[in-house]
Amino acid sequence: MGEQPKGIRKGRAERKASDVKADLTAVVVAVNNRDPCVLTIGQEDALPSGPFELAHRSLQSGLRVWVEQQTGQPLGYVEQLYTFADRDRIGTERVISITYLALTREEVATSSSRRRWGSWYDYFPWEDHRSGTPPVIGDVLRPRLIEWADGAADSARRLERRRRAAVAFGFDDRAWNEELALQRYELLFEARIVEEATRDGHSTALASVPGRPMVADHRRILATGIARLRSKIKYRPVVFELIPPVFTLLQLQRTVEALAGRLINKPNFRRLIEQQELVEETGETSVDTGGRPAKLYRFRHAVLDETPMAGTKLPLARA
Amino acid sequence: MGEQPKGIRKGRAERKASDVKADLTAVVVAVNNRDPCVLTIGQEDALPSGPFELAHRSLQSGLRVWVEQQTGQPLGYVEQLYTFADRDRIGTERVISITYLALTREEVATSSSRRRWGSWYDYFPWEDHRSGTPPVIGDVLRPRLIEWADGAADSARRLERRRRAAVAFGFDDRAWNEELALQRYELLFEARIVEEATRDGHSTALASVPGRPMVADHRRILATGIARLRSKIKYRPVVFELIPPVFTLLQLQRTVEALAGRLINKPNFRRLIEQQELVEETGETSVDTGGRPAKLYRFRHAVLDETPMAGTKLPLARA
DNA sequence: CCGCTTATTTTCAGCCTGAGTACAAGCGGA
DNA sequence: TCCGCTTGTACTCAGGCTGAAAATAAGCGG
Numbered sequence: 142m143g144e145q146p147k148g149i150r151k152g153r154a155e156r157k158a159s160d161v162k163a164d165l166t167a168v169v170v171a172v173n174n175r176d177p178c179v180l181t182i183g184q185e186d187a188l189p190s191g192p193f194e195l196a197h198r199s200l201q202s203g204l205r206v207w208v209e210q211q212t213g214q215p216l217g218y219v220e221q222l223y224t225f226a227d228r229d230r231i232g233t234e235r236v237i238s239i240t241y242l243a244l245t246r247e248e249v250a251t252s253s254s255r256r257r258w259g260s261w262y263d264y265f266p267w268e269d270h271r272s273g274t275p276p277v278i279g280d281v282l283r284p285r286l287i288e289w290a291d292g293a294a295d296s297a298r299r300l301e302r303r304r305r306a307a308v309a310f311g312f313d314d315r316a317w318n319e320e321l322a323l324q325r326y327e328l329l330f331e332a333r334i335v336e337e338a339t340r341d342g343h344s345t346a347l348a349s350v351p352g353r354p355m356v357a358d359h360r361r362i363l364a365t366g367i368a369r370l371r372s373k374i375k376y377r378p379v380v381f382e383l384i385p386p387v388f389t390l391l392q393l394q395r396t397v398e399a400l401a402g403r404l405i406n407k408p409n410f411r412r413l414i415e416q417q418e419l420v421e422e423t424g425e426t427s428v429d430t431g432g433r434p435a436k437l438y439r440f441r442h443a444v445l446d447e448t449p450m451a452g453t454k455l456p457l458a459r460a
Numbered sequence: 461m462g463e464q465p466k467g468i469r470k471g472r473a474e475r476k477a478s479d480v481k482a483d484l485t486a487v488v489v490a491v492n493n494r495d496p497c498v499l500t501i502g503q504e505d506a507l508p509s510g511p512f513e514l515a516h517r518s519l520q521s522g523l524r525v526w527v528e529q530q531t532g533q534p535l536g537y538v539e540q541l542y543t544f545a546d547r548d549r550i551g552t553e554r555v556i557s558i559t560y561l562a563l564t565r566e567e568v569a570t571s572s573s574r575r576r577w578g579s580w581y582d583y584f585p586w587e588d589h590r591s592g593t594p595p596v597i598g599d600v601l602r603p604r605l606i607e608w609a610d611g612a613a614d615s616a617r618r619l620e621r622r623r624r625a626a627v628a629f630g631f632d633d634r635a636w637n638e639e640l641a642l643q644r645y646e647l648l649f650e651a652r653i654v655e656e657a658t659r660d661g662h663s664t665a666l667a668s669v670p671g672r673p674m675v676a677d678h679r680r681i682l683a684t685g686i687a688r689l690r691s692k693i694k695y696r697p698v699v700f701e702l703i704p705p706v707f708t709l710l711q712l713q714r715t716v717e718a719l720a721g722r723l724i725n726k727p728n729f730r731r732l733i734e735q736q737e738l739v740e741e742t743g744e745t746s747v748d749t750g751g752r753p754a755k756l757y758r759f760r761h762a763v764l765d766e767t768p769m770a771g772t773k774l775p776l777a778r779a
Numbered sequence: 780c781c782g783c784t785t786a787t788t789t790t791c792a793g794c795c796t797g798a799g800t801a802c803a804a805g806c807g808g809a
Numbered sequence: 810t811c812c813g814c815t816t817g818t819a820c821t822c823a824g825g826c827t828g829a830a831a832a833t834a835a836g837c838g839g
Contacts, residue, residue, distance in 0.1 A: 160479040224558050226518060239543050406797065408800095431805090432816025433803070436817080446623055726786090727787080730788090748785095752835040753785090783837080785835085786836095790831075792827100794828100797825100798821105801819080802819070803817075804818100806813105806816105808813090
């Protein structure tokens with residue numbers, strides 16, 4: 142790896158000017174009791190994070206170190222999300238945030254007390270459609286988005302804004318698309334409907350902005366993680382990272398529903414899972430949960446070998 | 461954005477230790493005459509790249525500056541690929557590579573002469589399956605991969621290696637999956653079948669390693685870009701960034717085939733394109749290309765608004 | 780007009796999907 | 810004990826999408 146392309150690196154003295162800090166930030170997700178949760182630390186809501194240092198073997202291992210140190214939570218599945226840089230432009234310092242999505246089972250806290258599990262839907266109340274469209278959309282977001290659209294310079298731009306809002310939130314008979322979580326947040330940010338957008342001191346803060354805000358741009362990072370995970374469960378069997386090794390099919394379904402924020406047709410879900418041979422019966426049945434005892438299953442790890450593209454594809458029920 | 465989570469940032473003096481250099485690297489893709497090409501610079505094959513600097517407004521704009529400066533090529537569509545860091549561990553310096561995929565139409569070079577368009581398949585000869593499985597797979601890769609598998613410590617590991625090779629390259633009646641370009645390269649690297657893997661001075665270089673190597677880890681970055689693009693054309697209409705504004709359906713199909721490295725059933729491709737209303741007729745027909753004149757089409761930019769998840773889904777012909 | 784090339788339309792069977800219905804098995808109270 | 814409730818499991822069916830192939834159309838050159 143010694144060679145370097147000619148003419149694309151500057152000399153040492155000049156390079157000094159382009160040094161940056163690299164932050165590693167994690168969206169650690171678990172599902173507990175039908176609610177998808179994210180791990181935060183500190184008084185305010187902050188995602189676990191820390192600087193990338195020389196001592197770290199790699200970006201991922203640096204991330205694991207920080208998260209474990211700050212929260213005591215060991216990480217299982219980890220994947221890179223996105224690298225952000227257009228923030229924190231204070232003086233001559235530049236901070237790059239390399240963000241990760243981590244899936245884990247919510248274990249009881251051992252010692253670290255600064256950690257806290259918060260439901261996704263506290264931060265994004267408009268994202269949970271399991272009991273139908275949440276009222277906040279019609280009561281707050283829709284009117285404010287229309288107001289924002291009407292504030293555009295000319296009529297072409299007004300239409301454009303209305304269309305973007307309609308696509309993102311499923312207005313005007315459009316279908317709700319749970320994977321657009323990030324676009325929705327960015328739209329609300331642009332329209333200054335979320336609190337973070339009014340932190341620059343220039344804008345007037347709107348009363349009762351929906352959803353619990355987070356430190357810096359962490360809510361945006363969380364939205365990125367949610368969008369990625371909602372997309373990923375459809376083509377890779379990652380849900381199993383979030384549930385116990387042995388589970389019932391309904392448990393599995395509820396977990397997927399929690400992540401997707403919408404309900405799934407039960408028979409179709411079972412059919413899909415079984416025909417993909419994602420799971421195998423353990424032979425036992427669950428302790429009662431009110432009705433007929435359910436068969437217990439475990440994940441067939443072999444599927445990871447068989448076809449690298451097998452996934453869950455989600456037979457999502459239509460609104 | 462002023463607030464910061466407590467306890468996750470170190471003081472200024474300490475932070476100095478974790479400064480890094482951030483490099484921006486681009487995989488610039490164009491398709492010319494049925495071959496997908498990547499833009500390189502310099503004597504050896506290097507992707508355009510340069511350090512992220514204070515003057516840059518954002519990562520993306522920094523990237524655009526470097527590419528245009530080094531190659532004279534203006535960029536259209538740009539998306540982030542991945543951030544790498546586990547390389548270049550020389551001394552106390554740490555370099556992070558933030559890599560991007562850019563799509564463009566291959567214009568004639570204006571002035572910058574250092575630039576060069578090279579076919580993907582010069583770097584990855586095993587990736588082009590448009591004329592059936594390329595001979596290099598059976599003649600070179602398969603035997604060497606088997607040799608590598610047999611070199612594993614115990615029989616479990618031998619099986620594991622064979623299975624991984626079979627999945628990646630479609631051995632033993634498995635289907636070829638064009639999206640696994642990155643896994644394939646990484647497998648060949650691990651098995652030391654590509655030249656880059658033997659650059660550390662410790663290993664013996666194998667004779668006649670397949671595919672043209674690139675500087676540093678640039679071939680890995682290119683493989684990442686190829687894999688991403690092959691996946692993306694199936695669910696987002698990005699192909700249109702690579703072809704002229706007006707085109708025939710066969711031209712469109714050949715472009716997709718060039719990227720995917722495999723052939724597509726013609727009637728099914730047309731049906732898919734039309735039923736998704738991705739294009740509209742211009743009313744004109746193409747100048748002759750030997751047979752019946754073909755209708756000319758243009759991309760319906762409106763689809764970008766209608767459904768953000770519309771894409772091409774590729775009816776790929778089976779081997 | 781024939782043979783060649785490429786473009787475009789149709790057909791058809793199989794699979795997957797969404798949606799709904801029916802049946803099974805446990806529990807607890809009337 | 811029977812009934813109603815809850816949850817689990819099996820089956821059906823129509824529509825849409827897909828892969829594959831055949832048929833038809835339109836230009837060119839001899």
